[in-house]
Amino acid sequence: MTAELDAAITRAFRVESGQVIATLIRVTGDWDLAEECLQEAFALALRTWPRDGVPAKPGAWLTTAARNRATDRIRREAVGAAKLREAAELHVPAEPEWDESGVHDDRLRLIFTCCHPALPLEGQVALALRTLAGLTTAEIARAFLVSEATISQRLVRVKRKIRTAGIPYRVPPAELLPERTAAVLGMLYLLFNEGYSASAGTDLLRPDLSAEAIRLARILASLMPGEPEVLGLLALLLLHDARRATRVDDQGTLVSLEDQDRGGWNTAEIAEGTELLETALRRGVAGQYQIQAAIAACHATAARAADTDWAQIAALYGELLRFVPSPVVELNRAVAVAMAEGPEAGLELVDKLAADGALPGYHLLPATRADLLRRLDRLGEAADAYREALALAGTDAERAYLSGKLADIS
Numbered sequence: 089m090t091a092e093l094d095a096a097i098t099r100a101f102r103v104e105s106g107q108v109i110a111t112l113i114r115v116t117g118d119w120d121l122a123e124e125c126l127q128e129a130f131a132l133a134l135r136t137w138p139r140d141g142v143p144a145k146p147g148a149w150l151t152t153a154a155r156n157r158a159t160d161r162i163r164r165e166a167v168g169a170a171k172l173r174e175a176a177e178l179h180v181p182a183e184p185e186w187d188e189s190g191v192h193d194d195r196l197r198l199i200f201t202c203c204h205p206a207l208p209l210e211g212q213v214a215l216a217l218r219t220l221a222g223l224t225t226a227e228i229a230r231a232f233l234v235s236e237a238t239i240s241q242r243l244v245r246v247k248r249k250i251r252t253a254g255i256p257y258r259v260p261p262a263e264l265l266p267e268r269t270a271a272v273l274g275m276l277y278l279l280f281n282e283g284y285s286a287s288a289g290t291d292l293l294r295p296d297l298s299a300e301a302i303r304l305a306r307i308l309a310s311l312m313p314g315e316p317e318v319l320g321l322l323a324l325l326l327l328h329d330a331r332r333a334t335r336v337d338d339q340g341t342l343v344s345l346e347d348q349d350r351g352g353w354n355t356a357e358i359a360e361g362t363e364l365l366e367t368a369l370r371r372g373v374a375g376q377y378q379i380q381a382a383i384a385a386c387h388a389t390a391a392r393a394a395d396t397d398w399a400q401i402a403a404l405y406g407e408l409l410r411f412v413p414s415p416v417v418e419l420n421r422a423v424a425v426a427m428a429e430g431p432e433a434g435l436e437l438v439d440k441l442a443a444d445g446a447l448p449g450y451h452l453l454p455a456t457r458a459d460l461l462r463r464l465d466r467l468g469e470a471a472d473a474y475r476e477a478l479a480l481a482g483t484d485a486e487r488a489y490l491s492g493k494l495a496d497i498s
Contacts, residue, residue: 096142101130103296104147105222110194111151113201114257116158119219119247125161129154195220196304197258203271204255211246214239216275221282221297265312272308273321273377276301280325284332285483298329309364319368320378326361327384330354342489346393358388376411379404398428415446423456431463451480455490467497 105126112122129150143149202216214232217223225243229236249255260268283297305322312318334348365381383404390396405421418441426434438457447453458473474494481487 093138093142096146097130097133097137100133100142100146100150102222104150105130106195106198106220106297106300107147108151108154109219110198112154112158113198113219114194115155116162117257119250121158121161122154123219125154125157126150128157193259193304193307195300196307199272199275199304200259200268201250201255201257203268203275204250205267205271206253206255207246207249208242209271211242211249212271212275213278214242215246216278217282218243220275220279223282259311262311266315269312269315269318273317276305276308277321277325277377279304280328284328295332298325298332301325302329314371316368316371316373317375317377319364320375320381323361323364323368324377324381324384326357326364327381327388330357330361330388336485340485340488341492342485344489345387350391350393353388361385362389374407374411376408379408379411383408396427398424402428415441415444416450419447419453419456426460426463431460435460435464449480451477451482451486451490453477454480458493462493462497471497 108129109122109126112125113119116122116125132153133146133150137143198219199216202212202219204212207215210232214228217228218225225239226236229239232239259265280298280301283295283299283301302322302325305318305325309318309322330353331345331348333354334350334352335343337343361381362385365378365385368378368381383401386397386401386404402421402424405417405424408417409421419438422434422437422441425437435457438453438460441447442453442457454473455477458470458477461467461470461473471494474490474497478487478490478494481490
């Protein structure tokens with residue numbers, strides 16, 4: 089198999105697997121069967137694409153192949169005329185039937201199914217990462233810092249719960265949307281970030297996942313136009329995505345925010361995100377995504393890095409802590425404080441987090457500390473902190489960035 093073909097198949101799996109499995113789950117109603125048939129379809133692609141070439145529409149090819157596998161499996165396992173009729177009628181309509189919500193998007197239905205309030209939160213997230221982002225069990229385990237066996241058990245339990253409780257595969261009617269809104273927003277942000285940072289893969293960026301998160305957020309905003317947090321999330325995703333092209337240099341190394349070429353930022357996404365944020369804020373009901381979008385807007389609308397209003401950003405992070413009392417937010421606030429008041433003020437906050445044992449295994453804690461020590465000309469301590477961060481970094485791009493910083497002071 090040529091390198092080009094291997095790359096095409098890998099790309100097809102990453103880009104298409106979420107949509108294919110969402111369609112299969114709708115058609116079969118069986119999560120395990122859908123996953124197994126998806127894997128069989130990719131195995132068939134590995135055998136036939138080298139001979140026949142990559143199809144013009146890989147997703148449609150894979151959906152058809154997986155659907156045929158599902159049909160065969162149901163026929164083999166069928167007992168009685170009713171099951172045989174079910175197998176004979178199995179198909180994927182060109183336009184799926186509309187449910188009560190008026191939405192016929194398979195992946196959005198899948199998100200709402202994953203976010204059903206009867207399912208435990210850790211199970212919701214694991215299932216979404218497995219089905220929507222296409223992560224392996226091992227990759228999800230690394231993201232959660234738990235064993236692969238633990239994630240496997242979570243996936244088995246949550247799929248069993250969906251089956252035994254008869255949880256429907258649909259976007260719920262309007263009156264039930266609010267009870268799942270927070271979980272769905274969190275899931276969309278998770279999906280976007282997986283595409284933005286690609287923590288599970290060797291590539292830095294997965295733009296297909298980020299683009300899909302933005303598309304689904306737009307659908308959700310059309311469903312709930314009066315919900316400020318939905319608008320806030322869409323604004324946040326757009327404002328982050330606007331910087332995508334400048335986050336990595338030609339060698340694949342991360343470029344810090346202050347060093348990014350602002351002329352390469354997407355001005356249309358910045359304008360749309362800012363307008364959405366203003367609309368959300370006029371509703372007068374604050375929330376975590378609106379605050380995060382406001383922070384992103386402070387960065388996106390500054391003409392130069394030197395023009396960034398770090399005092400305002402520090403204040404916004406302080407407000408965000410009311411909604412998300414997380415050590416990650418505290419670390420981000422420490423960075424903003426350092427930029428607004430000086431590295432000593434920021435280092436004091438970072439050292440307190442470290443002393444409290446916050447964020448074990450999180451490479452950005454020692455990386456932030458290293459940067460502040462460097463700015464204070466405490467180069468020996470900074471070098472030690474960079475080495476600690478290097479040992480914890482999860483991607484090649486992160487390691488390359490940290491290695492460069494270490495080399496600069498060595």
